[in-house]
Amino acid sequence: MFVLSTWNVNSIRTRLEHLKRWLKLRQPDVVCLQETKATDAEFPFKDIENLGYFVAHAGGKGRNGVAILSREEPQEIQIGFPGQDDPEARERLIIATIAGVRVHSVYIPNGGTVGSDYFLYKLEFIYRLREYLEENFSPEDKVALCGDFNVAPEEIDVYDPELLAGQICFHERERMAIKLLKDWGLYDTYRLKYPDKKGAFSWWDYQFGAFRANRGMRLDHIWVTKPLAERLQEVVIDREPRSWKRPSDHTPVMAYFEL
Numbered sequence: 001m002f003v004l005s006t007w008n009v010n011s012i013r014t015r016l017e018h019l020k021r022w023l024k025l026r027q028p029d030v031v032c033l034q035e036t037k038a039t040d041a042e043f044p045f046k047d048i049e050n051l052g053y054f055v056a057h058a059g060g061k062g063r064n065g066v067a068i069l070s071r072e073e074p075q076e077i078q079i080g081f082p083g084q085d086d087p088e089a090r091e092r093l094i095i096a097t098i099a100g101v102r103v104h105s106v107y108i109p110n111g112g113t114v115g116s117d118y119f120l121y122k123l124e125f126i127y128r129l130r131e132y133l134e135e136n137f138s139p140e141d142k143v144a145l146c147g148d149f150n151v152a153p154e155e156i157d158v159y160d161p162e163l164l165a166g167q168i169c170f171h172e173r174e175r176m177a178i179k180l181l182k183d184w185g186l187y188d189t190y191r192l193k194y195p196d197k198k199g200a201f202s203w204w205d206y207q208f209g210a211f212r213a214n215r216g217m218r219l220d221h222i223w224v225t226k227p228l229a230e231r232l233q234e235v236v237i238d239r240e241p242r243s244w245k246r247p248s249d250h251t252p253v254m255a256y257f258e259l
Contacts, residue, residue: 001233002099002259003028005240006146006220008107008203008250012036012065015042016246022241023051028254029071030098032105036065045069064091066105066147070098081132082134091123099259101228102137106147111168119168122150126177130184137225139185148203148250151178153188157218158200162169169217187229189222189255190230190237202237203250211242222255231257 005028008014012033023031031053036043038057048055048069058079059065067075074096080089091109106129111122129145137143151174155161164170175245182188194200210216222235234256242251 002030002101002253004030004032004101004103004144004146004222004257005252005254006032006034006105006148006222007252008034008148008220010035010037010249010250011249012038012043013068014246016047018241018244020047020051020246021244022252023048023053023069023240026238026252026254030103031067031069031252032103033067033069034065034105034107034148035063036242037063038065047126056094058091058094060087060091062088064088064107066092066094066107067104068094068096068098068105070103072097074098074103081128082136084128089128092125101142101144101259104143104145104147106145106149108148108150110150111171111174114166114168114171120173123173123177126151126174126181129147130152132179133181133184133186139225140227141225142227143186143225144228145181145186145221147221148219149178149221150219151175152217152219153178153182156196157201159199159201159215159217164217169183169219182223185225186223187226189224189229189232190218190235190253192229192232193235200237202253204242206249220250220253222253224255231259233258 057067112118202220204211206217
């Protein structure tokens with residue numbers, strides 16, 4: 001069984017003990033991390049390598065940072081979009097080949113305020129992802145897009161679609177952009193296994209008792225091409241780490257494949 005996972009840790013240094021605890025508990029083959037909030041010099045490579053994982057990290061001085069942890073040494077590591085000079089994108093996208101799968105750890109921008117320049121950058125980033133896939137792959141290749149997409153695709157993916165309509169991460173323009181990305185030839189692994197399940201969220205606000213009341217959104221995704229979708233066995237939103245002391249506001253998502 002090949003276990004592919006994603007987790008926005010919301011600071012690798014703050015959440016290092018959580019990550020180590022979780023790796024020991026679940027022992028996934030690959031972990032895509034987002035929002036490490038660390039430069040390469042600050043990233044705790046040794047702590048993770050001591051648990052049997054190779055680490056590829058793309059960090060920066062800001063609130064971004066992405067990584068891929070893998071039991072098998074990753075090959076053909078790429079940072080950012082090929083041929084494009086976008087410093088922020090270099091902290092939001094890292095790619096590697098693992099077990100014949102082209103794995104992407106992506107941290108799509110939050111977008112800030114709807115209608116702002118940063119909101120438009122978020123939409124542009126999603127469109128660039130679509131163009132990148134079109135230019136570099138076929139939907140028949142083994143491709144996995146994992147990470148914090150900062151978009152809840154459907155009404156079922158938020159706790160109150162009427163209340164959240166038009167707000168960031170659930171705005172119609174974001175949902176249209178993410179659908180265009182998916183329509184290239186990607187499958188939402190969670191919805192393949194649980195097409196109608198409600199209340200399945202991966203992010204909850206720190207305030208207002210949101211986690212306890214399950215007022216959340218499904219922002220963290222593992223999307224794969226058909227060759228992987230056909231081998232999908234199970235998908236789990238692992239809520240346990242969100243209940244630990246001083247948690248990330250996101251929780252891990254795990255997909256199991258028979259490769």
